[in-house]
Amino acid sequence: MTLSGDITLDAGGNADAVFIFQTDLALTTATNSRVLLAGNAQARNVWWMAGSAATLGVSSQFKGTVIANGEAVRVLNGTASNLTVVEGRLFSHAAAANLEAFATVTVPQ
Secondary structure (H helix, E strand, C coil): CEECCEEEEECCCCCCCCEEEEECCCEEECCCCEEEEECCCCHHHEEEEECCCEEECCCCEEECEEEECCCCEEECCCECCECEEEECCEEECCCCEEECCCEEEECCC
């Protein structure tokens, strides 16, 4: 599954709405892609399940918890003026979660 551009998750005013995305393949986001939250959607309620690796692209803005099955979760470096930003958590069943330079992860409240 490859995400490019913007994807908006709209909870329709329900702060308890849950979004679950699952693929048997790897999860990849393109450079400068964004996951946007609307209508009281919460990053803590967004789940991304990857069948293998997950790679979050350069300078992407990502929301939600990533769980990779069997391979690494990788957050590619942004730039000093355009960070790669994750509001969520990163997990892998069998490998590491790697953060490169100019990338940040914030655990959602």
